[in-house]
Amino acid sequence: MSSSSEFNQEKSIIVPSWREAGAKPFVQxxxxxxxxxxxxxxxSVSLDIYQNExxxxxxxxxxxxxxLLRMLAGFEKPTSGRILIDGVDMTDIQPWDRPVNMMFQSYALFPHLTVEANVAFGLRREGVKSKEVALRVAEILDMVQLGHLSKRKPHMLSGGQRQRVALARALVKRPKLLLLDEPLGALDKKLREETQFELINLQDELGITFVVVTHDQEEAMTLATRIGVMDQGGITQIAEPHQVYEYPNSRFxxxxxxxVNLFEGTVIGEERDCTTIQSAEIDGLLKVNHAISCAPSQVVSVAVRPEKIRISREKPDADANTTDGIITDYAYMGSQSIYKIALKSGKEVRVTMQNATRDISDRLTWDEPVFLSWDAGSSVVLTS
Structure with a gap:
């Protein structure tokens, strides 16, 4: 066997900062x-954000x-609490003295200026020398693939191009932290999806920490290294996208x-790796492959995502996590079909099925009686 180092090199695994014990947050x-x-x-929000997130x-x-984003930018002053960026207390620092830039949803481009002049505006206001301005503007425009449009004015650009001009203008000042308020909200669905990946690649290339505000769950799931879910002024969960989706910590x-489908029931048995719940909504037992901390006979909710549920005309051979009902609604969405099933209890269940083949001759449809089932590892118990 060859001892050449090229066959013996171990692939390095990069551990994200937020998973490292003792890692120092960039934003506190x-x-x-x-x-x-x-x-x-x-x-009373507390949150740590790490370098290059x-x-x-x-x-x-x-x-x-x-x-919260405006307080990070300095446009709003906190009633109480502190904000630190790179270890420096910024709570009382004016916006223009912070190592921060912000990109607004409206883009706020100057209509009478060219793309090049729009991007250069902040640098010129700061007195940066013309030669350096030209170099930095050309560099960032090439990075956002707009170098060939540098002499055009905003009204001559598409929505996606204007978005990239606003992004270039925010990035050309080389902030330590870039704040983006609904940055893709003005784009149509297809362009928004394309731009999401451009934004991820650009952030990775520049190594600047981004904080994005959005109301769009899919956008957050696509963009984020981590998500902070907010409700009524507080943060309800902070986690990586797959954790927020697969392991939510509350009904909200x-x-x-x-x-999501939420089935209510009463805990009747609990072991180290299994919780059993009696549910009138499915007229049977729910089993989840994890233990929970709760009082005896506590009423809980079991969350099951629509894509985790199997739907068939045949009764499954299982003593738990199964029920039956009638299809009341059906929608063909191209890549998937969506079903709504009414159970005997009156509970409505949503199921999604991938359309793996083009044949629709034997597809389930309206008013058919069907059976539903899912695995114990496909659901999670929620106590709040």
């Missing part, structure tokens, strides 16, 4: 509260995400992220 939000009169927009603050309208998170 410490017990931040913001009140507007009697209304509390952000309530693309962190998403996700929440509905009025959840406090944009207010489970229902807010994607689609």
């Amino acid at each position: 939000i410490d017990q931040i509260t913001k009140k507007f009169g009697d209304f509390t927009a952000v309530n 693309l962190f998403c603050l996700l929440g509905g309208s009025g959840s406090g995400k944009s207010t 998170v489970a229902e807010f992220i994607g689609n």
